[in-house]
Every structure is written in structure tokens, then in C-alpha cells.
Amino acid sequence: MSGFAPFAGQRIAVVGLGRAGLPAAARLREWGAEVTCWDDGAAARLAAEAAGFALRDPSQGSFTADALLLSPGIPHSLPQPHPAAAAAQAAGVPILCDVEFLFRAVRASGSQAAFLGITGTNGKSTTTALLHHILLGAGRVSEVGGNLGPAALGLNMLGSEGAYTLEMSSYSLERIASVGFKVGVMLNLSPDHLDRHGSMAGYAAAKMNIFARQGREDFAVLGQDDELSTAMAAGLVAKMIPISGSHAVRGGIWAEAHSLRDAQGEIADLREAPALPGAHNAQNAAAAAAVALALGLTRDDVARRLRSFGGLPHRQEQVGQIGALRFINDSKATNAESAARALASYDRVVWIAGGTGKEGGIESLVPHFSRIARAILIGRDGPAFAATLAAHGVAHEVAETLEAAVPAATAAARASGTQVVLLSPAAASWDQFTGFDARGDQFRALVQAMASTDQGRAA
Template sequence: MSAAAEPALFAGRRFAVVGLGRAGLAAATRLAAWGAEVKAWDDGEAARDAARAEGVAVVALERRNLEGVDALVLSPGIPHRLPKPHPVAAMAQEAGVPILSDVELLYRAVRATGSRARFAGITGTNGKSTTTALLAHILRRAGLAVEAGANLGPPALALKILGSDGVYALEMSSYMLERLATIRFDAAAMLNLSADHLDRHGDMAGYAAAKRHIFDRQDGTCTAVVGVDDAPSAAMADELASGPARLIRVSGLRAVPGGIHAAEGRVIDARGPSPIRVASLVGHPTLPGSHNAQNAAAATALARSLGLGPVAIADGISCFPGLPHRQQPVAEIAGVRFINDSKATNADAASRALGCYPRLFWIAGGRAKEGGIAPLAPYFPRIAQAFLIGEAAGDFAATLSAAGVAHTVSGTLERAVADAFAAARREAPAVVLLSPACASFDQFPNFEARGEAFARHAAALAAQAPSCGVAS
């Protein structure tokens, strides 16, 4: 659809937007461009100034100017219930104003144009970014019009309006899934569940319930894809087996009769009378490990449900370039490979990378999540030496000491990269893995900045060794 056809979509509607970061600012500007009256607020002065520069009406939102508002669009990181609702969210709920995600408004806008574009949603504790990007890549290679984003990449209200032949591939966080009202995902995937964001959801049951919202409003024309490699997800699949959506169970670890799984480095569609070998993962540079095998199986299930055949899916998987900060090779120096897995912000995510290497030099730490690194004990024998950074360094050192794992408290990432290289080059060929098992916020604004710093420090070491190169 042309931009000229969009402005009337929300004419006469009124929205409040709170949180003017990447997603919130995109929501405020797009809603205004569609003819809505928008009032916006952010608790940070710099964000308010940036929004004003974009022509957004910045207003201190109070109960009186929430009256008559059709919805409050609350940025995902801002709570509306636990651990404590933002004051504007509390006022909105008292006034009966719906609190919505920008994905909900994208869906309404697309349907307001008459487009029947299909929506594919992907969630899970880990792997959702890779699966979303892989699905979008497969669909584009097959010639479909695709827009990908939401929690990954461009925010929902920065995406184009697609025609009826288009597909939206949307990464959905638990925060976003709690703020949906009418959207129905034609194809939806829930990959895995492990403890995360419990402060926002109260407990594991609340977190699982938030993830399950991705299947709300599905009917017999829709497909529900569920990973069954962990007990909570397998239980969710059992709950969904009675429909109404068609259920496809997927696994990266074992055969799933009637589902799609990975076995011996191949993605197998076992839903028909004869299993179909869809694609090879043997030696795939951007999809290593059983967790990525599950991601590939899930993307295959979603693509199949959207009408693609095995040949098109195999083509897309074979040339998938991967995502930055997810087991991304960034340098090789004197036989030492540097792997950037900065996206691993919790122990479960780090376990997936640790499981890919029989011996490694591990950089970990940051702002710890609940449980620390104790769940990673089965992988400790693989660690030649750990190099610890950030707030969690002391606690992680205690855990590793008790397990007899060699470690050094490096403090900063720059120091850790140098320390790890000095140790690893004595055993080359070797791997230095940044997989922090922590949030980044103690030393970096986000995991992307942390990963970029890791690559930069590795590149600086490579520059000191002219015969060695930085991976492209």
C-alpha cells in the first residue's frame, strides 16, 4: 500500500503513548500519520525532547486527559501490573482504558485496509529471534512479500502495510503478548520455557500463561507450533492438542511422531505416512547445536503451514546468514576463534552455546538473573577457564570455585577478552566464547552494545597480529 493511502486509517481515534524509545516513538509517529490524535509521554527528558523533534505532542498524562482515549500504548518494558504498575498505566486501568501492544494496532491497521495478510508470531524464552529471522528469510527466498520485526528489529508500527499476499513474521515477547485484544496469528510458535522475567509475571505459571496468549483466538484454519524439548512446553502442547488450531510438535533433540524434528543433522517432517527429509543442518555455520535444530524445525513447521514446500524451505535454511550476537564468529587470531553470543542473557540461553563446544574459554557475567549460573553445572567440565565481568563476577566466582572450575575475575569485558586470548592461544586451536548468562545493564545499555564491544576488542587484538584476520 502506498503511504498516501494510509493516513485515514485511524482518523477520529485518540491514543495515549507512554515510553518513547524505539517502539513507542514509532507508535506515536505512525498513529499520528494515520490521522489519530496522539498524546505521548516518557519519564526521561531526552526521550521527550527527541519525540518533540519528530513532531509528537508530548503531554504530562493525567486522569483527566485519559478520558475518551481509545487505548494506551505502553512500551513493552514498562509494567502495567507487576512488580508495580506505571502511574499512567494504573490511571488507565482505573478509567477503563485498554492497554495495548503496538502489534495489536498493526493488526487492526492492516485489517482496516481490507488486506488479508497473514500473521505469524513466534515466542519462547530463547530462540525466538533466530526463528523469526529464519522464517522471514525462508519466505523471502520463496518470493513472498514479508515484513519482520516487533520484539526483533523494526518495531511493529514501523513495518509496511502489506497486501493480502503478504506475511508478517513477528517476534513476540511475553510483555507484548499480555497486551493483545483482537489479533489472531494464522501461524504461532512457542519454542521453549525456562524461568525468566518472573518479576513481571509473578511466578513461572504466570510467565507460561503470558506466553500461551500467542495462541488466543486461533481457529481451525490456524496452526499452533510448540517445542517439546522441555517439560513446561510439552505440557502446553498437550493442552493445545484438542484444538481448535492444528498442532505441530517440534524438537531439536528427538523424533516426534506426527511432528517435525531434527535427527542426525536433518530436519524431518514426520507428519505424513512417509517422513520427509526437508533440510540439512550438517556443518551449518549459523545454526549450530540442538537449540538451533529446534529453531529450524519450528521455522519449517511455520513455513509449511503457510504453504511452502520442502524444496523452498531447504533453500532458505541452506543460505540463512544468521543473526548478530547469537553464536556469531567475529574473529580468528592465531587459531583462536572468538564467538559472540551476547544475546545469552540468562543461564538457559548460555547453556545452548556451552553445549556446542567440547572445550572453551568462557567470558561470563553482568547483571545476574535469578539462579545465577548454578544450572550450568553440567557444562562446567567443558570450561578450560572462565573470565568473569560485571556485577555478577563475585557470585559466579564462588559458584565456579565450589565446582573446581578455573576462573579469573577480569572485571571489564576489554580485560576479559585479553585475558581469555592469552590463555586460549596456549591451547590453539581454541574457542573464546562470550555467552554472559546475564543482562548487560551494569556495564552496557543493551546486549547489542556488549556484543559490539566484544567484536571490537577482538578486532583490536587481531590488528596486533597482521597475519591473522577478523571474520566477516
């Protein structure tokens, strides 16, 4: 859009120049803003300078920008505000996320493109990708991004017929000011990021912002499989569509056994959707179906694209098979709640777990321990996980590293006749990796190298 400058005359400070920050700064400059950049890392500052941006630490001197675009991972309140955030707040300047700027630009262009927001403690990436897949298959125009990637300000501008399908983290949701989602999805809520939000009440309030500024003609898709999510119904203005991965919900969409259903009958047989195993993925499918049908797609559109969905990396992704033994990469399971969903999807596994554990460790997984033939533990909190497993009589060993864990898990599976090795760490990865994706990538590479060696021996 040549000459499009919705932020002309506005001064915007961008702090945090990682995956999303520097591209966001470039887009805002393209759209007429006067942009200054800052990052606490020297390499990131050099990259910004090389791209022609002026560097300015907003915490030094008077805060002169009209808005602060702060990277989602940088706190503005708890556990301690970043100096730039503190300076902006002292000056009364709003702290915003990139989705907010995208929304303002789209509306300034005259487009009424729908904004579809998906959040929840678990399942939001899969649901976002699945919804995008369904929309594209029905011939709809959809751009997908947000917390899932790519960054919101890297997405194409859409006309009124289009939709932005956005994964929204609690970090981003607490920094929107005018975004109203045509459809807001809240999947589930369980303890997470409490250091950032202060309490479950603070975390829930951030998530509830997915429904803020909705009107009566909008839709609120609300999970019914946990009490905290169900309680959000009291604050809704939009038309509510309840969803469940395990039981019937009046007026909504749900899964019974392998059948995805609504009041009219079966929408799809989930056994025909191999990338969506387990009750948690049934809930994800119900949510994506609810949005699609609310937007006017057909039941056949939904069923067809559920069958063809390939899944996402690091989310119960099968990365290899040796004989009957399957290797499942669920590295995205960075908390016990996520790991519980994976464990519940298989009758018997050799489980690789560990890393930087969350508060409470793996005690909440006790109901699933009977599914574990043997646990292979890695990372900083591997010994703590071992203590919990020992207290409940679960066979285990501490391998410390993933390189050691994969062959140990393979040997344990062969010895016990188990057909699934599951990496679902129930812990963050920062002690040994740059992120859950790096952990999952290494697991995939180790499995594939082992499979290749095994095939070579067979030949």
C-alpha cells in the first residue's frame, strides 16, 4: 500500500529487538512512525543500527515517545518492571504489543478484516494452526501468526474479506488496548507464568482480555473442561459457544469418544485425524470447528481439513519409527499440565522428562504414572523428578542429557515391549537448550541418526 502511513507523526519506542522486535520496528517506520530502538544486548543494538534505526534507551532522561512497543517476554510489572517500562509508566505512555499496532493499521486502512484470537494455557498453537488450515481449505483468506509466529507486524495487510488468525499469549493480551476479536477462544486455564502475573487471579485476568471489547454480534468460544475457564462465562458479552474434549455441552461442540459432535450430530470422526490424538486435541478440534462454523464454513469443510491436518512440530510429533517402536516429540510440554495430556494419549510409554521444572514439579502427574514403563530423566530437575517417581514406585533412571536419554529410552522400550518413547518433559528447557524447539530438534536428530544406523545394520 504505497503511501499508507497510519502512524505518521507518532513517536514509537521499540524495546526488545529479537525475532519480532526488529521486523516490527521496520514495519512501523514503513508506516510513517518515528521509531527509536533499544535492546539490552549489544549485538541486537548493532543490528538495529545497521538497519538505520536510531538507538535510544528510554529509561535514560525524559521519556519522549508516544507509545512503547515492548517485547512480550520483557516484564512491565512483575516480577520487576524493565527500566524502559517503568519510565513509560511514569510518563503516562501506553505499553503495547504488536497485535495492537496491526489492528490499528488495518482499521486505518478501512478494512474490517476479522481478528480471531486464540488463547489458553495449553493447546493454543495447535488450535491456531488448525483453524488457519481449515480456513485456507475452505478458500478463505487467512494470515496466521502472533505468539505462534510469524510476528503480527510481519503479516500481510488484508481486506475486509480476510481474517487474522492469531495465537495470543497472556503476555500479549495484557498489552492490547483497542483490539476487539470477532471470535475469541479461551481453551483452558491452569497455573502458569505466575511470577509474571502475580497470582492465578492476575493470570486469569490477562487471559480474559481475549473477550474484552467484543460486541453482541461477536463470538466467545469457551472451554468447559476446567472450572477456571467455565467461570469466565459470567463476564461475556459476545455469543458464547461452549466446547469440550470429553463431554457433551449444550449449544456447543464437543467430543464423545472419537466423535466430534454438535446438536445436529457428528461433524467428524477424530480417528481419521491422526495428528490430533487425545482428549486435549479433541478440545482443540472442537474449538477450531466452533470458530469455523461461526464464520459460515460448512461441516464438510471442517471434517475434510481435520483429516488432512499435519500437526505442529514439538507437539506430539512422530519423529521416527524403528520397527514397531514410535518416537514422539512433545518438547512443547514445558509444564506438568501439558505432559499430562500427552501421557493420557498413550497406554504405555517410556517417558523422557526433565529440565527446569515448574512449581509443584510432577506431583500432579501421579494419576498417569501407571502408564510409564520407565522414565528417563534429564536436566536440572531430573533428580527432583526422580524422587517423586521413586516415592510412587515408578522405574526410572537419571541420564542427565538428551544424548544419553534417547538410547537409554530405546533400550528400556525394547526390554519392556513398549511401543512408544515419549519426550514430554514437563519442564522448561532453559537449563540445557535455547528453547523447547531446540530441545525437540535435537531429539528428532538423535532419533533419526539412530534409525539410520539401525537400518544400516539391517542392510
